[in-house]
Amino acid sequence: MISPIFVGHGSPMMAIDSNACAMFLEQYGKSLRPKAIVLFTAHWESETLTISSTNGVYDTIYDFGGFPQALFEMKYPAKGSTQLAERVAGLLHARGIATRFDTRRGLDHGAWVVLSRMFPAADVPVVQVSVNPFLPSKEQFRIGEALRGLDREDILVIGSGATVHNFRAMNPYAKEPDAWAVAFDDWLVEHMRKRDLEALFRYEELAPNARIAVPRPEHFVPLYIAFGSGDPASEVRELHRSYEMGSLSYLSLAF
Numbered sequence: 001m002i003s004p005i006f007v008g009h010g011s012p013m014m015a016i017d018s019n020a021c022a023m024f025l026e027q028y029g030k031s032l033r034p035k036a037i038v039l040f041t042a043h044w045e046s047e048t049l050t051i052s053s054t055n056g057v058y059d060t061i062y063d064f065g066g067f068p069q070a071l072f073e074m075k076y077p078a079k080g081s082t083q084l085a086e087r088v089a090g091l092l093h094a095r096g097i098a099t100r101f102d103t104r105r106g107l108d109h110g111a112w113v114v115l116s117r118m119f120p121a122a123d124v125p126v127v128q129v130s131v132n133p134f135l136p137s138k139e140q141f142r143i144g145e146a147l148r149g150l151d152r153e154d155i156l157v158i159g160s161g162a163t164v165h166n167f168r169a170m171n172p173y174a175k176e177p178d179a180w181a182v183a184f185d186d187w188l189v190e191h192m193r194k195r196d197l198e199a200l201f202r203y204e205e206l207a208p209n210a211r212i213a214v215p216r217p218e219h220f221v222p223l224y225i226a227f228g229s230g231d232p233a234s235e236v237r238e239l240h241r242s243y244e245m246g247s248l249s250y251l252s253l254a255f
Helices: 020-030 083-095 109-118 137-145 178-191 223-230
Strands: 004-008 036-045 048-051 099-102 126-129 157-159 238-241 252-254
Touching: 004 020, 004 223, 020 109, 020 238, 020 252, 036 048, 036 083, 036 109, 036 223, 048 083, 083 099, 099 223, 109 157, 126 223, 137 223, 157 223, 223 252
Parallel strands: 004 157, 036 126, 036 157, 048 099
Antiparallel strands: 004 252, 048 126, 238 252
16 A cells, blocks of 8 residues: 655756755655556646546656756656556546546656656656646545545555745745744644644635745645545655745655
8 A cells, every 4th residue: 555645846956956855755765666656746737637648658848947957858758557547537537527638748847856756767657637726625635535545556646746835935045944834834734634624625714824835726736636535544644844945845745
């Protein structure tokens, strides 16, 4: 059984720089042997949930700019799985959640940066799934619920994003994490451990500093999807936490 996880992927530089989160992902990946991966990425948005469906090798998408050339030379040649894509679609349809397939899109950096650290050999089949960041938190959780049980088949569900992701609030000269960002993450972890869904679905009004932590929810919603996909009897575990530029959170959790 492989618990679903949420990973704060932060900057694309994590693919080539050994920051604290990159080192965590390397070590955590070594402890896992998934048969396949289903990954919800903050960097693929669509109104209808869209599932990558291919048996071929994915292209590596460089959906960023202004970074060193070495980053644009990286490749992550993972293969897809049409069989798993159809399985995911079937589970979602059973809950009344509409989906569509995409046969051409490559892996964006929300996927390949994380996976290149966890599984550098690119030898685990990957199905990438989009997010609709404007669905209510309860609906994001329900998307995850539809996928419960994949963990018992050693299929790893990953939500890739960031709990605190606000470019305007980042300080490149910060030496310590900002207290307001830590307080927001603390609130999330506490209420997830208590499985206080009512409060979590109202995080925008109840969590401290929520408006500054989550100015736009595309990086945040993979957290609730991964949380929903976990076994409700399992303990929520904080796997890693670090911060860059004061407030960019690399909080990572297992469900």
